[in-house]
Each structure stands twice: as C-alpha cells, then as structure tokens.
Amino acid sequence: MTVLGTRLDPRAEEYRGRRAAMLADLDALAAEHAKALAGGGEKYVTRHRSRGKLLARERIELLLDPDAPFLELSPLAAWGTEYPVGAALVTGIGVVEGTECLITASDPTVRGGASNAWTLKKALRANEIALANRLPVINLVESGGADLQAQKEVFIPGGALFRDLTRLSAAGIPTIAVVFGNSTAGGAYIPGMSDHVVMVSDRAKVFLAGPPLVKVATGEDADDESLGGAAMHARTSGLADYFALDEPDALRTARRIVRRLNWTKLGPAPATPDAAAPRFEEDELLGLVPGDLKTPFDPREVLARVVDDSDFDEFKAEYGPSLATGWARVHGYPVGVLANARGVLFSAESQKAAQFIQLANQRDVPLVFLHNTTGYMVGRDYEQGGIIKHGAMMINAVSNSKVPHISILMGASYGAGHYGMCGRAFEPRFLFSWPSARAAVMGPKQLAGVLTLVSRQSAAAAGRPFDEEGAEAIRAMVEQQVEAESVPAFLSGRLYDDGVIDPRDTRTVLGLCLSAVHGAEVRGSRGYGVYRM
Template sequence: MDSKSGEFAENRDSMLGKLTEIEAEHAKAVAGGGEKYVQRHRDRGKLLARERVELLLDQDSPFLELSPLAAYGSDFTVGGSLVTGIGVVEGVECMIIASDPTVKGGAMNPSGLKKGFRAADIAHQNRLPTINLVESGGADLPTQKDIFIPGGRTFRGLTRSSAARVPTIALVFGNSTAGGAYLPGMSDYVVMVAERAKVFLAGPPLVKMATGEESDDESLGGAEMHARVSGLADYLATDERDAIRLGRDIVKRLNWHKHGPVPAAGYDEPRYDAEDLLGIVPPDLKVPFDPREVIARVVDGSDFDEFKPLYGNSLVTGWASVHGYPVGVIANARGVLFSEEAQKATQFIQLANQSDTPLLFLHNTTGYMVGKSYEQNGIIKHGAMMINAVSNSTVPHISLLIGASYGAGHYGMCGRAYDPRFLFAWPTAKSAVMGAAQLAGVLSIVARQSAESRGQDYSEENDAAMRAMVEGKIEAESLPMFLSGMLYDDGIIDPRDTRTVLGMSLSAVHTGPVKGAEGFGVFRM
C-alpha cells in the first residue's frame, strides 16, 4: 500500500469525514439531557453518569464504551439514557451499567432497555462481574408497552448471574423505584447513598392512592431505613464518592480469577503505522481492497501465517495474535464468497475449534455467488457448510465490519444473529440484504414483469422515481449509524483504535473458559 498516493489521500479524507459525523452523534450521547438538566443535576451536588464511571475505574485505565449511539434515528436521546461498557476496577474487568439521570430522570426507554440487555448478554457470555450505577425513575411510562413485559429479563439475568457465581453489584445514588427497585433487590451487593438513595416499589403518592397510608420518602425507602431496618442495603455511603469507594472495595474482596488462558508475556507492536488504517478502505465499496493491509496494522509484530493462500483466494484465513492472545482471522478479500471460499472457511473454523483459538471475522462481502453454474456446483450447500460451522463453533467470535456485509455473507461471517461475543463497525461499513442499487433493481424487474403479465403499460418515469426512493431508503438503512442505533453492533470505532478495541475484547472473553466445539452436526457434502 502506498500511503503517499492520491487514492490513499482520497480514502483518508472520506474516512475522516465520516468520523466527524460520528463524533457529532457521540457528543449528543455525552451531553445527556442537555445543558439545562445537566446543570440542575450538578446543582443538587451530584456527579454525572460518566463522572461516576471514571471515578469507579482504576486510574488511567481504559473504558470500552458499548452501544454509545443506541437510539440514533429514534425519538429518544442518543445513548438511550444509559452508559454501558467494560472497564477495570481493582484489577478486575467488569461490565459497568450507569443510568443517566439527566435524561428524563434516568427513566428506561425501549432503546435503553435493549442496550441494557446487550450489556447483560456480554457480561453473561464473557463471565464479567456487573456493577450497576443506579439512579432511575423506572420505566418511561408513555412507552411502557414496549418496556414492561420484556423488562423482566433484566432481573432474571441478575439472578442467573448470581447462580453462575458471577457477582452483581448495585451502587444506588438516587431513585430506584417501582420495578427498578428489584435491581438492587436482586444484586449480590448493594450500596446506598445516605439521604440520596430512594428505593421503593411505590412512592408516597401511589401508596396513598393504593392503601390510604401516609408516608414520606425516607421512611418508605430511604437509604438509612434500608441499611438499619429492611436490610436491603449492605453498605451505607455518606456520599457518592464514598459509594464508589465502597464499590471498589467490594470488587477488591471478590477473590476473582479468570478462567481463560493468559496472553503471551512478550509480543511486538505491529510493524506498520495504525494511521494508515484511515486510507485503506475506498469510499466506493465496489472497489476492492486487500484485508492483509488491515491485518498487518492490527496483529502482533504484523506476523500473520496465512492458511490455504492459493485456494479460495477471495477469502483470507490465517493465524496471528493480538496483544498476546492467539486468534484465527477470517477476512473477505474480494467481496464475493464462492464454493471454494466457503469450504476453506469451514475447515479453518474447525481447526480453530480444535486448537481452542478465538476467531476474528473482518467483513467486506457482497454475499455468496449467484448464477446457474454456481447453483449447479453446489453454492447453497457449501454456503450452508460455512454457516453450520459458524453456528456451532464454540470458541469466542469477534466480528468487525470494515466494508460491505450483505446477504447470507453477513451470516457466514458471523453477523449479529450468530452471537459474536463482540461486533464493531468502522465508519465505512454497510449491511443489508443486498446493495441499494441491486435491491431497487430487483423490485423494478418484479414490477415490470407484473405489469407485463397483466397486459399493462409500464411507466418508466414512475420506475425511475421508485428506484430512486428505494435506493435512498436502503442506503440510509445500511449505514453504520442507523444500524448502531438499532443495537446491531456494539459501537462504531475509529480504525486507528482497532487494535486496542480488539485487545480489550479478547481480554474480556478470556475471563471465561475458551474451548472449541466437539461436534458440528451434519455437513451437507
């Protein structure tokens, strides 16, 4: 790759432009409920959600924020009134979930609920202790129909984590009311802030309406009462910083150990500059690029042992390590997956499971090849073999969408439905049933044939308008911010951060055991 070429400069400028757009949306998530509500929160002497997270983490340690663009493109505030991510507390990697009380008092909306579910899934799959930083008014009542019934999964997950001997900790800074009261109620450890935390199934007005009983916040659900009378609070903190200190002390005494193998003690940084990652992917995803250029800037020492390099060369497979953790890499080279590529991937996935090696999928595929000769040569059964292997592989999978991820190729490359432990996207990524122009063209052909079968004239003017409308819609729905808003990825990352993000993800997955599958079911040969 020539980093001084005009093509590289054009690619880099395009990538930087996309990053600027994404940073503007990230800023909305950081802003929470806006200046007015942030100031009101500060005037009450309270820390913001992200300040609480920062104080909880070990000094100068990174925080891998997850789903920061949740709710993008919806009626809800970007971020979904929740901050989630993985950070190190007293040397232990933990899932941290923090309510943002500047957004409607931290009330849970449908996007925030989905974001919380995703964080809980990641914690469960990777055996991560969970710390909830709680200050929430419960459900966003106008959207209760989308929250109430599925919301019970939150509390079921807490109890199942405890049963699996993975600790759950709740630090309660303010209101935790109605169904939200069960969040501390079902946590292993509970810290409440004196004169601030309020935990009750029903507040004084509702109690008055339901029973006629007169009560006040403190006697009904205050931190002091729960610490001295009900026993719901295990620790009574004098203020927010004291609650965070107590939370860190709890983690320190967990006697926590990882179950996965440790990384290699010594490894080299890549030989090529991560800045180059900005200029590899062209703005037009129809233009191919070599994923080896990405691999060389991500893996330890740029050392990559390619597997079957002369066979099925539209797919790159091989062995490497990232921050000392071994990985098997599966990367699309020229977009289309043929029978050879599918069979090559199937064998490689089996080998990774045989050696208990996590898999890293780098997406840039338009899907499996179509056409009469390919169908006759078995593209369906070969694609099915690859999808079977991905589905039944039990080593951890991490997916990174770099370019296109269309059709069944998205499935074969371990898309969201195939439960990768983590799935991140570059700003250049796109994902859909097929490309926008192809999809619009298919609809045009079907409409034209339908008109002909009825003996009707077909309007070329209407056809052009329909194609333009469909292309615009599908293009918008294929973009990473739209998909991130729907929680179809765990975040859009700056390409230059890829190695760090993958390293943190691999470290997280090694908190649990790493073991390959012992069987893959029936492969249709």
C-alpha cells in the first residue's frame, strides 16, 4: 500500500500549541495583506471612485470568468521598505474565457500608479512567470510611469519591461494592454509594444510627453485629448485597436480578445481530472511545524493532507532517510516530491536526490520541493566522506533539471540546503512560503555564534583581551537582525518568494501552479554536467 497514514493527534497539547502559534502568524500576515488591499488609503480610494473608476482588484474581478480563482503573486512586495506594501501593482494568474492568463493591474490610488523599484521587480517577475509557463499576458494600465523621485532605481533597469513585452510576443505569447487612464512617458510603450490594445473613451491618455512638457520642449500648445486621447489613438494614430465606451466595456473587449486567441496548452492534461481528495483534513496542517525549527517534523504528514488520495509512492525509503522522495499526484497532475524529513542533508540524501531528479526528468514529471533543512552536514567525518562533492551532485541535478519545479518553504531553509532544494536562485517556476518558514545563510544563533568565535580567535591572535560583555551585546544584535531578515514577510517583500500562503491552501496553490506550468511543454533534461564521483 502506498496510501499514507497519520500519527498526528490534534488533541495533543503540543499540537494545540503549534496550531495557536501558526494562527497568530496568519493573523499578523493578514494585517500586512490588508495594507496592500487598502491601496493608497481611504482619501485616494474615495477620490478614485468619485471619478467613476474601478479599483485594480475590481477590474481584475470583472475580467475573470465568474467564480474563477485568482492566484495573487507577490502581494507583500516592498514590505519593510519606504514604499507602500504591494508596490502599487497587483499581479497574478486567473482564468479568462477558459484560458489561464498572467494579469497585472496598476493601482492608481498609490501615487497615481507610478512605478518604484519594487513595482518594477514585481512586474518583471510576472513577465518571467508568463514566459516560462506560456501564459497570455493582460496588463490593466493606469500609471503615470516612473516615480520621478525614484528614477535612479527605475530608469536603467526599467527598459526590461519593454524588452519582455517584445520577447513574449516573439515567443508567440499574446500580450494585451487595457488602458484605463494615464499611460505616459515610458508607460506609453506598454500599449505601444503589446499585441492588442484597448483604450477607454475620455479616460485613456497615452503620450510620450504631456501638454506641459510639449510646451516646454517645442512651444506647441496641445490638449490631452488631441495629444494622446483614446479617440485620437483609435481614429488617427492607430495605436488603439479597440475603442471602449467605459471600463466594463473595455474588460468585455479584453475577454473577447482572449476568446479569439483559440489558446491551447502544450503540456498534458491531468491524468485523473476527478482526483480523489486527501484522506486527512487540510486544517490539521496548522499544527505541524514546531516553534523551534531545529526540531524535525515528518513531511509525510503534510503530503497526507496535500496529495491526491493521500497516495505517496516513496522512492528509496530506507536510504538517506533525512530526505523523503517519491511519486504522487496533485489535482490529477503527476509530481515527484523531495521533502526534508530531519533537517540535515547527508551524502546519502544528496545522492538519492540526484538520482530521483534524473528519474523525474527521464519521465517528464514536474518536481515539488518541500523545504525544512538546516543545510548539508558538516564535520571532519562528513568532509572526508565527500559531503561537498555529494552536495554538489544534488545541486548539479537541480540546476540542470528541465522539468518545472515548484518550491514550498515550510520551515527552515538554510545555507546550501536552500540551493539544493531549489531556492529562488535556481529558478523554480513558483516558490511560496508558509508563515513558519525561515531562510538565511544559517540560523540566527549559529550565525551569531560563528561571529563571536571568530572575534574571540582574532583577539587571541592579536594578544588582546576579549570583551565578553561587548561580544554578548553584538551577539544579541546579530541574532535579532538575522531573525528579522529571515522571516517570510521580509523575504516576500524583496520578492524572494511569490507569496506567503496559509498552509491550508497548499494543495490549492500547488494545483493552480501545476495547471499553469502545463501551459508550456513539460519536458525533462536529457543531459547533465559532469558529476564529481
């Protein structure tokens, strides 16, 4: 039998404590998400509505098919920076006329939708996802272009937005721009470089330079409408392909464009469309992760509540037990799973992972990585046993694997273990975190301890006394800093993941991601770099 059982006791005091801690983390996370939902605040939302305009998420809701899910991406972008949470842009994946699309929507209630460095990073990540997964792109535009106060961080790298639009089109991936208001200066090139353009009458304004700048530059007097209005672009310049009467009409037109794409996926459909749900309650995922991440937990308890019918066919179960590997299905899609079971990765786990990744590529099966690792094992015996070359073997396999990868950070994701388990630098198609996750070069206490030891040795080598009191103060400060910089909100704010999710939503999020990655061909690597044996 490959159906998983469970040893979890929801009535146990330990479980209840873990659940309470997770719920507290989720409440704190909800408060941060609320900041993104609030946009520029009540004053600017009210002013926007008074002009008869829809908010960014309302536009998305009208664009999507009725009751279709929307997987929002990077909602905490810019968290912990001087800029508003959400970075004045909403991005995500949703279904329009039966077609999964990558959707972006400017939030004009935040500084007129102007782009700062984090807006740019968020938009570029969205384009990256669209290109990798072959998703048509719909940009809902109302932005004054670059935030001039942040131009030094936006102007040079901002050209990548225009580059991406042309590359998407060249790859045969449709791009659609729906312009609701200003799309000026560099922003004018978003409709200019899109395959299909819809503009809203009396609202859309698309020009390289507005009337004041034209007056200064050329001495010419021009009004908004004759310079860049929707009617002019529909009837004179030809930039607008569709002239919409109002916002709902523009969104209906965008839906019509998508319907006429006759878009089909290149990847296979789910093997079992009516997949059996897991045999255990997803709600129980709340009480799995210990408060102390050095304490391991069994990832099979997660899989029992995520994969179809709780069916997990484990590979090499008796070898390298700190890493669980095996085959399963999620919403009918076959997957290979690599899940940290005891935190530390040894040589056996590394070699097992490399073989398993090769098998998944041979079979063209996507891989799911469930992180809870403190990294590769250290020490004289392990170094002599070849931990470096075996860890490198695993990283080589991950690096050169061509099947889609999806990573979920559940607990610790430290050191090179983060790399071996397909961290952000290894370009997983999607990477999400649980509120319990932590990612850093090592744990806060370990990092502070290393720095203290180095300082002590340096003092001894110099023949000077070691300041114990000062070292303790520095140690506490470093621990606090590393802890603050390894929490999910901090990492998500810098777009090191695609969002922090409720553990109970893990199966749903994986299903949406797997559906998206099958928009492109799913084909594994047939060759690897040199393995140091």
